[in-house]
Amino acid sequence: MGITARGIGLSVAAVALLVAGFTFAYPELTVLGAAAGVAVGHALVVAAWRPRLTVDRRADPDRVARGDPARMTLTVRNSGRLRAASLVAEERCGGRVVPVPLLRLRPGRDTTVTYDVPTVRRGIVPVGPLRVTRRDPLGLVALARRYGETAPVWVRPRVHPLTAVPTGAGRSLDGRVDGVPHGSITFDSLREYVVGDELRRVHWRTSARVGELMVRENVDTSLPRIVVLLDNRFAAHPGHADGAADSFEAGCEAAASVVVAALREDLPVTLLMVTPDDEPDAHPLDRLTTVALAEGTLADATARVRQQRAGDTLVFLTGPGGRAELGHVGALRGAYPSVVVGVLGATDPTPPGAAGLVVVDAVDGAAFAAEWDGVRRW
Structure with missing residues (x-):
């Protein structure tokens, strides 16, 4: 419960008037002090009344690609039985505040507010809880309470369509890939x-x-298994600010595009990070939503990937700062017959002789998709 500046001033005046009235025997001052005290007490009682509200949130959709529209529908219901509620309410959506009108909300009635969720940045946008402020008519006391739980909206990286998908070293006799669901070999x-x-x-x-x-x-050993290794080191993405970098965002988009293309072709795909994340078993697109830049070494990551041998095709996505360490990736060609490197945020081509690797240079995710489809050998 918070007493406003007006309430503090009136409380001080009430005490001063009562003291002066009783000390100097001025009944008029005593009456004024008592009236001021009654006003403050009444304000405390009014603000202390807790309305019974039921809050329901629905995101449509709750998972969306960066830049795509997403809307939140908020329904507030007065579950009380005695009196209507006229409150000042606001909903926190990411970094902004959305006003929610609650005027004369009668018992058993509800009101619905719909607003857009900002999706300009990749990540989880927390929505809520609803903050309801109860004030007295004189503005002496203001009491804020929270209603409902926080609803997350997952803003995933933008996915660019890829036509070509690496098929690895294995081939099926019946076609490019084998479609046996459980395998047979x-x-x-x-x-x-x-x-x-x-x-x-x-x-x-x-x-x-x-x-x-x-x-x-x-x-089925004829099925190609694709491994996407995303370089989330600070050193690989120079020019980062506040833990974000344009080249890293482009790398997340490239990783999402490769993962979606592989899933579309029913190919097994594994997403790995140079610096491991906290939820390796989550959906790849959800992991790409929450992954952030961190400290780590590429040598340790390549040693871990070599030991796992999770597939036969390795797609390594890094930033301009990762070019100097492509030798660690080239050493994986013994464990992964097909290795493709994507350098995101590159304004100039990678110098020739990059450990004999297939290198795709791109400024952003859209340029990566265009260059990727032009690769003739894997």
Whole structure:
């Protein structure tokens, strides 16, 4: 509860008038002091009344590409039974404040406000909670309360359509890639039986040992497996300010474009960061929404990628500052037969002889997509 400057002044005047009235026996001053005290007390009672409000938020959509429109619908309902609510309310949406009119909101009634969510920057935009301020008629006391939970809106990197998709070293005899969903060649792991699995895939020896049906899970080695390694080091993106850099944003767009193109072709794709993020199991586009620049070394990242061997095609996306260390990436060609490097934010071409790698230089994500489709060999 906050007493305004007017309320503080009136409270001080009430005390002074009461003291002066009783000390010097002036009943008029005493009456004025008492009236001022009653006004402050009444203001405290009015502001202390807590309206019963129910808040509901719906984002449409809650995940959107950077620059695309997103709207938030806020519904506020007066759940009280006795009196109408006339309040001053505001909704915090990212870095701005949205006024919410709550005038004569009768019991059992609701009001709806719709507004645009800013999507100019990649990241999570927190929306809410609703901040309701209760004031007395004289403006002596103001009490702010919060209603509802915070609703996040995920602003993902912009995706640029890619026509060409690397097929790696493996080829299917029936076409460019094999479409067998569970694979049929190499044993990968065991898992519990679920309704619909073929009984010929049950591993009876393990099932007898653990006491429940276990099924063999195979992978098709003819399917190309793409690994996207995003360079999120400060050193790779010079000119960064407040933890952001245009070249890094372009790198996030390039990574999102490659991931979406691979998923569109039903190809296995793995997204890795040079400096690992906190949620490696989340959806790749959600990880690209929250990833930020951090400290790290490329040598440690390439050693980790070489040990994992998560695929046969490696796509390394870096900034202008990462050109000097492309030798670490070139050393991965023994583990990954196909290696492609994308240098984002590049205003000049990469010097020839960059560890014998296929290098795509681009100013931004759109230019990367255009250059990517022009690559003739992987």
